[in-house]
Amino acid sequence: MTAPEIASETNAPAEAAKTSWRESLAVYLQPRVLIVLFLGFSSGLPLALSGSTLLVWMREAGVDLGTIGLFALVGTPYTLKFIWAPLVDALHVPMFTKAFGRRRGWLLFSQLLLIITILLLAIADPARSPAYVAFAALLVATASSTQDIVVDAFRVESLPESEQAAGMASYVAAYRIGMLVSTAGALFIVSGFEATGLARSAAWMWGYAVMAALVLTGTVTALLATEPEQSQQADRATRTETASTRVLHAAMGAFTEFLSRKDAIAALAFVVLFKFTDAFSGTMTAPFVIDIGFSRNDYAAIVKGVGLAATLIGGFAGGFVARRYSLAASLLIGGCLQALANLSFSWLAVVGTNQWALALAITAENFTSAIGTVIFVAYLSALCQNPLHTATQYALLTALAAVGRTYLSSGAGFVAKAAGWPLFFVICVVVAVPSLLLLAWLDRRGHFAALGPVKV
Template structure:
């Protein structure tokens, strides 16, 4: 099946004043703003089944080994490509007809996400870790479904010339959403406790507030417009039966991608590039608590210094990707995010110091944001066909989540065996395989075949 032809030039938005450049600027700002808000919506749920949940479990007395195994609840992030063809091809009753293919799925997945977070809020880690695991699994499943649609919406709604602002804004907002569900949630829990609410109930209400914040994404989906590429792709397959559309979306996405030169090597690289971040990130929150920092110490530094470092790092990543080739940018991001792990080794050796914690959190957030922007640019460059955008991007991001979900599941046992300083040194060393593979892909001409990535 061929990709639909390109549409005619988009008219100037009604009501825009001044020159056509001013009108285009207004239109661009609206589209980038939509992408930014959807980035926040995607980043918000991740920590609720990850690092924030791990702090709740640690405070409830759950041992480090069990906490490490909870990385496995992120399995839906690695398997989401299996149901991504549904988002490419299936209609959500009522919602798709009224709001379009992408927006209908956005509203549907966000409604399910709110329900899942509320169910997790009702669990108790001290009494039933199994129920907590099931609740976290539901949050991860609905969150990953939202990610499938948001990623497709972002790739399809922004043309190549606007990807710079779009990617930088998306990644920065994603990290802000992540910080809100970590530092923001921890502050909320402490605030509820200070009013006399028992700790267990304080955690419950903290999660209830996080569920309410998903409505930001819901409002964004309502005011957004359906991407034209999605509309054209929908029109091209409108005469097909539902099962046929799903089958074509699944088979076409995989066959088109795997038919490329060095496709398997590229997929392995996608798995490994962010593994250094994932391995250390799994244990960062328990590490800080074990050093003797309070929940509020961690939250204040993450929300303040960490937020600033994330924003600066996100736009620094956009600058790097614009200034250098994609391969060179991946080198810069890969090395920086690996070396940043040594700041936590230094923190473990220096003792309880808020300045040392601030430095470590700053280094981690800044370098991770740079690496993420560049990595998103690479993943976006790999997705070329609007008929398969959701499925292909879901496959790539699912593979990227393998490191966070499976390869990092033993991080707690490694930290327990070697101690914190050596653990974070190991986190740096696990980046070496991805850098070796990066050399191999460069020599094979992989990045030249992708063409210039205008970011």
């Protein structure tokens, strides 16, 4: 399977201009693209429930900043999901696979697990039992990362080349919307339950229960979808093999193929570091906003409104950048923008509880992060080239991308505590430098040019 094409020629916009806006819109309304859109929402929804939303809940419960920072470690499944991705590629889920197919069966199974684990987290008490909270959050992250493995493989395999661009844009936008629903949306819902007279702990419990119900969006989508033809072909090709042989081939094929490429280790290091600046600051953004005096609803309203608009505009801007410039130049622009956006939080720390300043900071963060994400997802997709182990390869890459969010960011709370908020966000800019240096080195080595001209 060839990689999707990422635009690296400057004349791509002129070529795209030949397509009318009606034809462009029609692509976004194709059933396969709409399926990917709703699956993107389902993938983005649970991430914050074991991340930033949980951190707000813990901070309100009086949990120490250092402990909150360490809770980034519950994202470990996102960094290790490549370990069980070969199982998703190779094994059948009893009853589910027979009834719904190779990819759809795993989709429905992972979503069932996700609903159950979110409900387990809903009944937690961060103040009295942080160990139980950590365990439940770890289960949510495990179910969520398993769903991500399947959705990523389904997206890459189900869309024809003519729909890849629309599918990727829809997926990224819906993913970010899902994250916003489980951050700002969840906070509004919790506040609404409190307004009815519920105690804070009960309000948080029912807020998480609503989030569990929203996972059904992905379940309905999976039921309406059809199994990708590439997945069916791969399944038929390996039907005579034993389960252990299929797992071994999926695992070994994915790793050996990737590691045989030129500068593979450096490319993997770049995958780890590119979004680190986002992850390091993002771990502490919600506690920072609460600490300097904003209410939960202040933060939620701005994230929900201004943040959503900035995310959607940033997604389109990321697509424009990738079409206008080479892949290496696009990654450089996205990397610099998402790093420099942290300075808006340093300014907010000095200004204090000014809602306009908060809106500007959240806008800068969401806009630049969306630009970087669209370009980065296009890069990751271009690296996955074989339907026999699409899930494993993409899981490996996205798991490595999550290392920054999970492990490298786990000490962010201690850094913020020692340096203070203004200096902390300056440090968040500095941590982007290694990825930018590695980007320049890989570009000189011809790494990005070797991927070919790929349209986003």
